[in-house]
Amino acid sequence: ILGSVLNSVIVTLGSVALTCVLSTLGGYGFGRFRFRGQSALFILILSTLMLPFQAIITPLFLELHVLHLTDSLYGLILVYTTFNLPLGLFIMRNSFREIPREIDESAQVDGASMTRLLLRVMLPLVVPGMVTVCILTFLFSWTEFLAALTLLTSNNLFTLPIALLNIETGTYGQVNYAVLVAGAVIAMIPSIGVYLALQRYYIAGLTGGAVKG
Numbered sequence: 001i002l003g004s005v006l007n008s009v010i011v012t013l014g015s016v017a018l019t020c021v022l023s024t025l026g027g028y029g030f031g032r033f034r035f036r037g038q039s040a041l042f043i044l045i046l047s048t049l050m051l052p053f054q055a056i057i058t059p060l061f062l063e064l065h066v067l068h069l070t071d072s073l074y075g076l077i078l079v080y081t082t083f084n085l086p087l088g089l090f091i092m093r094n095s096f097r098e099i100p101r102e103i104d105e106s107a108q109v110d111g112a113s114m115t116r117l118l119l120r121v122m123l124p125l126v127v128p129g130m131v132t133v134c135i136l137t138f139l140f141s142w143t144e145f146l147a148a149l150t151l152l153t154s155n156n157l158f159t160l161p162i163a164l165l166n167i168e169t170g171t172y173g174q175v176n177y178a179v180l181v182a183g184a185v186i187a188m189i190p191s192i193g194v195y196l197a198l199q200r201y202y203i204a205g206l207t208g209g210a211v212k213g
Contacts, residue, residue: 004159004160004162007073007157007159008160011073011141015084015137015140016134016138019080019081019137020134020137022085022088023088023091023092024130024133026093027088027095028118030042031092031093031096031097031099032096032104045085046086048086049086054146057150061151070153071151071154073157075151076147076148076159083147088133088136092130095129095130096129099125099126103121103125139191139194143191145162149165160186164180
């Protein structure tokens with residue numbers, strides 16, 4: 001169990017970090033700049049939310065196999081990031097659009113570059129949106145089962161949901177309910193802790209940046 005918990009921690013934290021960074025940068029571009037084909041591109045990105053994992057599992061597996069990323073935690077991190085990125089981009093784009101344009105103009109008048117404007121001015125204002133993206137990505141990555149079951153084959157790389165599936169079944173398929181319940185509690189504790197710790201940011205991000213726009 002401990003090894004699988006560590007694998008889940010690595011995959012979850014990697015997915016959260018990568019999704020948060022890419023969503024923030026993409027949301028900044030879509031929310032604060034105007035370019036040709038912006039709306040069409042944004043709609044195209046959001047349309048990927050309608051694609052279930054089961055529909056693309058075969059080409060996804062083949063692509064990762066060509067890249068030598070099957071049976072790899074890094075490949076699983078990229079898969080989780082890809083599936084969480086459209087929603088994260090939507091949340092961050094709306095979070096950035098809520099910020100008044102006058103703030104950009106004031107910072108530019110003071111000589112702030114685009115990078116300094118993003119890091120010093122914008123990021124503190126979109127913390128609720130970033131926390132919302134992190135929580136949603138954490139919950140998805142920590143509890144995801146099908147992608148991990150499909151892409152991982154080595155026992156030492158199994159995440160917690162896959163490990164629970166293997167150890168809860170005894171001889172002749174008999175379910176060990178004691179192990180199942182204990183594993184479920186272990187899996188729930190981090191999710192509950194993260195949500196309770198970041199609850200106020202999560203609610204602010206959903207009611208503000210993720211609804212308007």
